[in-house]
Amino acid sequence: MDIGSTAQEKAGLFAGVKALPGELKAKITSFAKSFTKLGQDDPRRVTHSFKVGFALSLVSLLYYARPLYDGFGVAGMWAVLTVVVVFEFTVGGTLSKCLNRGFATFLAGGLGLGADYFASLFGKKGEPIVLGILVFLLAAAATFTRFFPRMKARYDYGVMIFILTFSMVAVSGYRVDELVVLAHQRLSTIILGGATCMLISIFICPVWAGEELHKAVASNLEKLAIYLEGFGGVYFLSCRDEGSGVDSKDGSGKSLFQGYKSILNSKNSEESLANFARWEPGHGRFRLRHPWKQYLKIGALARQCAYHIEVINACIGSDIQASEEFKSKIEGPCSRMSAECGRALKALATSIKTMKDPSSVKSNVENTKAAMKDLTFALQAASIENADFLAIVPAATVGSVLVEIAKCVEKISEAVLELSERAHFSKTVEPTVSPEKPQQLLHRGIIRPVSDATGDVHDGNVVITVHEISTDSPENEKVDQHGVPKPDQV
Amino acid sequence: MDIGSTAQEKAGLFAGVKALPGELKAKITSFAKSFTKLGQDDPRRVTHSFKVGFALSLVSLLYYARPLYDGFGVAGMWAVLTVVVVFEFTVGGTLSKCLNRGFATFLAGGLGLGADYFASLFGKKGEPIVLGILVFLLAAAATFTRFFPRMKARYDYGVMIFILTFSMVAVSGYRVDELVVLAHQRLSTIILGGATCMLISIFICPVWAGEELHKAVASNLEKLAIYLEGFGGVYFLSCRDEGSGVDSKDGSGKSLFQGYKSILNSKNSEESLANFARWEPGHGRFRLRHPWKQYLKIGALARQCAYHIEVINACIGSDIQASEEFKSKIEGPCSRMSAECGRALKALATSIKTMKDPSSVKSNVENTKAAMKDLTFALQAASIENADFLAIVPAATVGSVLVEIAKCVEKISEAVLELSERAHFSKTVEPTVSPEKPQQLLHRGIIRPVSDATGDVHDGNVVITVHEISTDSPENEKVDQHGVPKPDQV
Numbered sequence: 001m002d003i004g005s006t007a008q009e010k011a012g013l014f015a016g017v018k019a020l021p022g023e024l025k026a027k028i029t030s031f032a033k034s035f036t037k038l039g040q041d042d043p044r045r046v047t048h049s050f051k052v053g054f055a056l057s058l059v060s061l062l063y064y065a066r067p068l069y070d071g072f073g074v075a076g077m078w079a080v081l082t083v084v085v086v087f088e089f090t091v092g093g094t095l096s097k098c099l100n101r102g103f104a105t106f107l108a109g110g111l112g113l114g115a116d117y118f119a120s121l122f123g124k125k126g127e128p129i130v131l132g133i134l135v136f137l138l139a140a141a142a143t144f145t146r147f148f149p150r151m152k153a154r155y156d157y158g159v160m161i162f163i164l165t166f167s168m169v170a171v172s173g174y175r176v177d178e179l180v181v182l183a184h185q186r187l188s189t190i191i192l193g194g195a196t197c198m199l200i201s202i203f204i205c206p207v208w209a210g211e212e213l214h215k216a217v218a219s220n221l222e223k224l225a226i227y228l229e230g231f232g233g234v235y236f237l238s239c240r241d242e243g244s245g246v247d248s249k250d251g252s253g254k255s256l257f258q259g260y261k262s263i264l265n266s267k268n269s270e271e272s273l274a275n276f277a278r279w280e281p282g283h284g285r286f287r288l289r290h291p292w293k294q295y296l297k298i299g300a301l302a303r304q305c306a307y308h309i310e311v312i313n314a315c316i317g318s319d320i321q322a323s324e325e326f327k328s329k330i331e332g333p334c335s336r337m338s339a340e341c342g343r344a345l346k347a348l349a350t351s352i353k354t355m356k357d358p359s360s361v362k363s364n365v366e367n368t369k370a371a372m373k374d375l376t377f378a379l380q381a382a383s384i385e386n387a388d389f390l391a392i393v394p395a396a397t398v399g400s401v402l403v404e405i406a407k408c409v410e411k412i413s414e415a416v417l418e419l420s421e422r423a424h425f426s427k428t429v430e431p432t433v434s435p436e437k438p439q440q441l442l443h444r445g446i447i448r449p450v451s452d453a454t455g456d457v458h459d460g461n462v463v464i465t466v467h468e469i470s471t472d473s474p475e476n477e478k479v480d481q482h483g484v485p486k487p488d489q490v
Numbered sequence: 491m492d493i494g495s496t497a498q499e500k501a502g503l504f505a506g507v508k509a510l511p512g513e514l515k516a517k518i519t520s521f522a523k524s525f526t527k528l529g530q531d532d533p534r535r536v537t538h539s540f541k542v543g544f545a546l547s548l549v550s551l552l553y554y555a556r557p558l559y560d561g562f563g564v565a566g567m568w569a570v571l572t573v574v575v576v577f578e579f580t581v582g583g584t585l586s587k588c589l590n591r592g593f594a595t596f597l598a599g600g601l602g603l604g605a606d607y608f609a610s611l612f613g614k615k616g617e618p619i620v621l622g623i624l625v626f627l628l629a630a631a632a633t634f635t636r637f638f639p640r641m642k643a644r645y646d647y648g649v650m651i652f653i654l655t656f657s658m659v660a661v662s663g664y665r666v667d668e669l670v671v672l673a674h675q676r677l678s679t680i681i682l683g684g685a686t687c688m689l690i691s692i693f694i695c696p697v698w699a700g701e702e703l704h705k706a707v708a709s710n711l712e713k714l715a716i717y718l719e720g721f722g723g724v725y726f727l728s729c730r731d732e733g734s735g736v737d738s739k740d741g742s743g744k745s746l747f748q749g750y751k752s753i754l755n756s757k758n759s760e761e762s763l764a765n766f767a768r769w770e771p772g773h774g775r776f777r778l779r780h781p782w783k784q785y786l787k788i789g790a791l792a793r794q795c796a797y798h799i800e801v802i803n804a805c806i807g808s809d810i811q812a813s814e815e816f817k818s819k820i821e822g823p824c825s826r827m828s829a830e831c832g833r834a835l836k837a838l839a840t841s842i843k844t845m846k847d848p849s850s851v852k853s854n855v856e857n858t859k860a861a862m863k864d865l866t867f868a869l870q871a872a873s874i875e876n877a878d879f880l881a882i883v884p885a886a887t888v889g890s891v892l893v894e895i896a897k898c899v900e901k902i903s904e905a906v907l908e909l910s911e912r913a914h915f916s917k918t919v920e921p922t923v924s925p926e927k928p929q930q931l932l933h934r935g936i937i938r939p940v941s942d943a944t945g946d947v948h949d950g951n952v953v954i955t956v957h958e959i960s961t962d963s964p965e966n967e968k969v970d971q972h973g974v975p976k977p978d979q980v
Binding site: 034035038039045046048049050052053054056057060077080081084085131132135136137138139140141143144147148160163164167168171172264265267268303304307308310311314315318376379380390393394396397399400401403404407 | 524525528529535536538539540542543544546547550567570571574575621622625626627628629630631633634637638650653654657658661662754755757758793794797798800801804805808866869870880883884886887889890891893894897
């Protein structure tokens with residue numbers, strides 16, 4: 001009977017679980033799903049979690065193993081605290097916190113001991129008063145320095161630990177007589193905890209902040225490229241097929257059209273990555289003094305480009321739509337310009353990713369400029385025919401913002417070129433250049449690739465016929481597809 | 491002789507100080523200047539620093555006063571630690587950290603005790619192994635939850651403290667037998683430290699995150715307004731006087747023209763302020779459940795507006811300049827539109843600042859719409875005359891981006907209206923309305939102010955002649971200046 005009743009109870013329990021309100025069930029399922037997705041999106045998150053668990057288990061050995069415990073005493077607790085507080089996702093973050101914590105503890109400990117000695121000169125009654133004043137003044141001054149933007153960015157954690165340690169040493173010195181022993185114990189356990197974190201974060205599946213920044217900037221350029229490469233097709237084609245430009249907004253290209261939005265607010269994350277990257281030792285393809293600041297410059301230009309795209313998007317979604325006739329007139333140069341911009345950005349992204357010389361992009365930039373000229377001609381041609389001016393303005397606006405984007409892309413290519421020089425990207429010899437004359441063309445001291453699209457080699461003399469070719473659009477398109485190496489193949 | 495030598499030494503020392511390398515001197519001076527400037531820019535920074543110093547001195551009383559010390563023992567140290575770590579610039583920040591810390595410590599302490607009890611069931615040998623596994627698993631799981639964006643935004647600190655406390659309690663439980671006493675001591679000192687911070691931050695010159703957000707959003711709208719109000723003058727006048735539009739870029743209006751740039755990257759700071767604001771109790775004019783999220787919506791729209799301004803700025807700085815003839819044709823409606831947008835934004839900013847009903851802005855928005863129509867007429871007129879089309883495009887682009895800005899401003903006014911409804915802004919009766927008929931015009935259920943600019947009152951009937959007046963620009967300008975109350979006076 002007993003068994004029967006428990007079986008019944010079990011059945012009841014199961015029924016209860018089954019009868020769980022649908023909402024709660026759905027919530028749990030969605031939570032589990034987002035949990036799994038979080039891990040799938042970036043498996044390094046799972047690795048990081050296990051690394052933290054491992055580091056904590058390791059330092060708790062300080063407590064379990066008797067010899068170590070006898071050496072460190074309760075101060076072993078500080079190792080646990082250090083691991084929890086200091087372990088960050090990126091190596092740079094961990095190193096920055098470890099070093100900040102180490103130096104701040106050392107400095108503040110020394111100062112605290114000094115303050116204790118100084119206060120003891122004032123006798124038993126004066127000591128707490130002097131110590132109180134010292135703590136007040138130092139804490140206030142140190143807190144104020146945290147408002148300096150540069151301090152905040154790099155040493156904020158250090159200053160906090162400085163205040164913490166100083167107050168603790170100064171205050172507890174009044175009670176604990178073996179202060180030096182205590183300080184020594186605490187410092188050595190902090191170093192132990194910090195070293196554990198540093199070693200684990202560097203040697204077990206490291207996530208380098210520098211590499212993250214490097215990848216993030218390249219992927220931002222790619223997102224812009226995807227938009228610009230697809231733009232011409234969606235803007236001009238959808239209007240032609242369905243007679244309304246608004247469709248381009250919620251059409252098939254929607255997901256592609258939204259990628260750039262994440263760039264708009266990328267400043268903070270890029271800056272913090274660059275800050276962390278400075279603390280990292282040389283790793284992989286990056287030397288110790290890699291020009292991380294240059295990435296911020298490229299990132300700022302990419303944001304500028306994204307602002308322009310945001311405005312173009314607003315204009316496309318506007319109620320006033322351009323006349324189809326005028327649109328078809330500027331379609332050629334506009335599509336070509338945006339496609340060339342896209343190609344140039346893709347090539348630049350690939351150049352950053354592979355750390356190879358980006359000079360092959362020069363031809364894309366030249367093509368963009370040529371398309372800009374074509375647009376000028378198209379506009380001049382339109383002015384002769386004189387359609388309804390009002391219907392022309394929206395498309396003209398899109399064209400003229402595209403021109404601004406093209407200028408932005410040119411600036412980005414210059415910034416990437418500067419990066420490639422300062423970071424010593426590997427130079428590639430273009431396969432289209434005859435091997436015995438690899439450096440025929442020099443442009444601003446940079447090797448400029450000679451491809452079929454930009455010139456022909458006749459007996460060592462290079463004839464550049466960029467603009468003539470460019471105005472002849474169909475041929476130029478063909479040459480681009482075959483002559484200029486696509487960025488994906490670089 | 492003794493005195494003489496010290497005097498000499500002193501003189502030498504002074505000479506040495508005087509002979510300090512100029513660079514170092516300059517550096518020290520500039521540092522001192524930036525130090526002073528930091529305090530002058532926001533005197534609350536100085537107050538905050540003193541508050542931290544005061545709180546620290548207060549909790550260090552735990553050490554100095556013998557009765558307290560006997561009660562808490564070395565655990566008093568945790569009060570010092572709590573103050574340093576928890577005290578933030580804003581009340582919301584401090585409260586969020588305090589509550590996070592308090593709850594996390596309580597929860598993790600309980601779980602840690604449970605883990606200790608559970609592990610002790612496995613005997614002396616099994617205990618450390620079981621504890622190690624538990625710490626590993628819990629730390630890994632908790633670390634992983636920190637990657638959830640929502641957790642990261644609100645409870646990141648709590649999760650960290652949870653890991654910290656759990657590891658400490660679980661691990662030290664293996665050694666310290668009076669664990670419950672220890673946990674009690676630690677919790678009570680943390681509560682003491684936290685309470686000190688909360689009381690000081692709330693009652694001594696409080697800096698409310700909610701109020702900061704409120705002010706920041708209003709000031710962002712003002713920055714946009716300053717740009718837009720000045721835009722027409724600088725863009726159209728500078729070209730007329732000097733024949734080059736580029737001057738507007740680095741002319742006298744430069745500082746005014748740069749204000750909006752800070753809006754471009756305001757997202758993170760606004761979001762963190764909104765997060766902190768949620769933790770704050772009702773204060774001043776803000777109730778407990780003030781619609782903080784609505785500020786984020788307004789902030790996002792303001793950023794949208796700033797993106798457009800950024801593009802206009804790029805267009806102005808472009809090499810291709812518009813024809814003066816065409817410019818002069820669209821100058822009227824463009825200037826009026828941008829000025830009206832500016833006025834509307836200023837009125838909205840004032841409405842937010844004073845927490846008064848923003849419905850007076852309706853008239854500005856209507857004027858903007860009228861100016862938009864005027865621009866349409868001007869463009870149609872231009873299409874008949876047919877000037878050089880190429881020279882027209884830059885100005886037309888500026889005009890058409892201005893139209894997008896006007897749409898943005900309309901959206902902002904709607905968002906502010908929604909805020910005013912949800913936050914119960916006080917309704918104001920416009921002084922220009924005759925007192926016996928205060929609610930003549932109802933528009934979408936909102937009181938619409940009747941001013942000379944938008945209609946005339948004849949025997950209780952209101953004749954609205956908005957569009958007719960608006961196309962007649964000089965009169966409208968005059969009326970705007972005198973008839974429509976300027977936002978500063980609201």
